[in-house]
Amino acid sequence: MAKLLMKGAEAIGEAAIRAGCLAYFAYPITPQSEVAEYLAKRLPEVGGTFVQAESEVAASQMVYGAAGAGVRVFTSSSSPGVSLMAEAMSYMSGSELPAVFVNIVRAGPGLGGILPSQSDYNQATRGAGHGDYHFMILAPATVQELVDWMIKAFPLSEKYMNPVMIMGDGLIAQMMEPVDFDSVKAEDIIEVESWATTGAKGRKRNLINSLFLDPLKLEEFNHKLAAKYQRMAEEDVYYEKYLMDDEPALIAVAYGTTARIVKTAIDVLRAEGMKIGLFRPISLFPFPKVELREESAKDHVRGFSVVEMSNGQMLDDVKWATLERKPVGFFSRNGGIVPNPEETIDFLRKEYERTGA
Template identity: 65%
Template sequence: MAKKLMKGNEAIGEAAIVAGAQAYFCYPITPQTEVAEYLAKRMPEVGGVFVQAESELAASQMIFGAAAAGARVFTTSSSPGISLMSEAMSYIAAAELPAVFINIIRCGPGLGGILPSQGDYLQATKGGGHGDYRFLVLAPSTIQETVDLTIEAFRLADKYRNPVMLIGDGLIGQMMEPVDFEGRTAPPRLDTSGWATTGCAGREPHIVKTLFLDPNVLEQRNRKMRDKYEQMKREEVRFETYLCDDAPELLVAAYGTTARVVRTAVDRLREEGVKVGMFRPISVFPFPDEPLRQQALVPSVKAVLVVEMSMGQMLEDVERALQGRRPLHFFGRGGGNVPAPEELVRECRRLLGNGQGGR
């Protein structure tokens, strides 16, 4: 199959179909509404279920019910909508059900605006709802990577019987790039026979619940979930380095579409003979603490710069990973503003003492 030019939101919808999604429950919200528009047509064509719910609260509870019945399910939304889904997210995680949530982030807080942002990082990685639970969180930077990670998200949700979240932004959702679906297939179906509520003819009933009034039973369940999250940390860390193999003096950490801007700035600085490299987390929970620390502690690296479309959220994870062993700096834009390569070039020069810097 030849590459196809697709908008990011539409590519997400097609990737979910390739991944074998059986049901999609949603409520429209800018800047991800095109996912719903695309799947309103495509899901019936492939025998799937499409439901536009009356609200994000309703859509997320439909996800809970369908996942409990063993269906491969997902939803997409954007920041305020994800907040409304957070109660159900906690319940789905507590019930140990596989599901995929995709957040095409817009700027906030509150209603904020409809322009791109990375301001939901903490909500995604530290748990948007209540209780001791975590999502596995992936952060693509291109439309092709969004396709690949959407398919991967369904596999990981099944592997851990745990919700997985993809965090993009309005740029990922609205831009168009060539994508290739060649060779990409649905992950094997999870065996649901031991837990899904599919009718109990000929077997003992399965009960999906999140209420445990015995504190010792609930603590045991919490420990079981913690062990699962520790397994994620061992097995699911993903990251990329760029121009980090020749003793860079400055390491820039960025994720998602911001990393694309950073890459352009790094290329321009390299043309000037300024040795800068980039570290890009792809999994943001689990965060690549040790790989980042190893890269930052290369003797040539004088400092680390974190760049985000926020006022500093991934910054906290980088700070934890570095443990104070390298000077740490931050450059952020908010309100829907996207960092420009020129700003980052100036800031990197300033930090290295090669010129006047930015914001």
């Protein structure tokens, strides 16, 4: 199919439909209200359901109810709204319901600003709500990737019976890039009758529930969740290695929008003869720990340089993954400012020199 030039936010909506998701519940919030605007028009055309909820609290609980009924469903929001969804996130993890959440991150804390940020990394990867749970977190860097991961997110959430979050930022939602909606194949939802509340016809009744009155049963369930997250770490870790085949001396680590800036910076520095590569985590949870740890053990790697739009949230994971075997440098812009290529080049050049590469 010919590529379409599409805004990220609208591509999210269309990709969901291509993925077979015909239910969307949301509350408007900048910078991703265009998802709701797009789907308010588009879903009725394909027999789908859109409800503008009274709050993100309600929107996310509508997702809970619809997911419980065994249909594909998603919601999208931005940071302050996602905080309000923390309750439903915890309940859905505890009830093992599949669904997709999209967080188009804006700068915080509080009302913060509407410009791009990566300051919700901890909230996303550690679970915004209460209890010992995780979402799978996927961080695309282009509008095409946003589409591809939206389409893949639904079957992934069903594979694990666990919500999946697509995490982007205001830039990726607002920019237009060419997209091909057929670049990955959509998969049908598999069997739901064994768990969904669709009316107990010819079967025993189904319950969607996260209440355990017996602590031993709850502990058993907590262990089940832990095993599930372990399985994610074994089977569904995603990342990109950019210019890492020629034994680079320095490895930059960045995800999402920031990784694009870093790529541009690396291209410039490579032309100056500096051997720098980029390791870009795509799944932020499960984090590509094993792969980064392997890199950290290589003799030719002298250091890691993390670039983020936060005060260093992924930075902690990189330090943990690499065991700080090599120095881990850090550069960030905050407040909604995307690091520009020039300052990123300066940072990486200094890092390259500092680590003696």
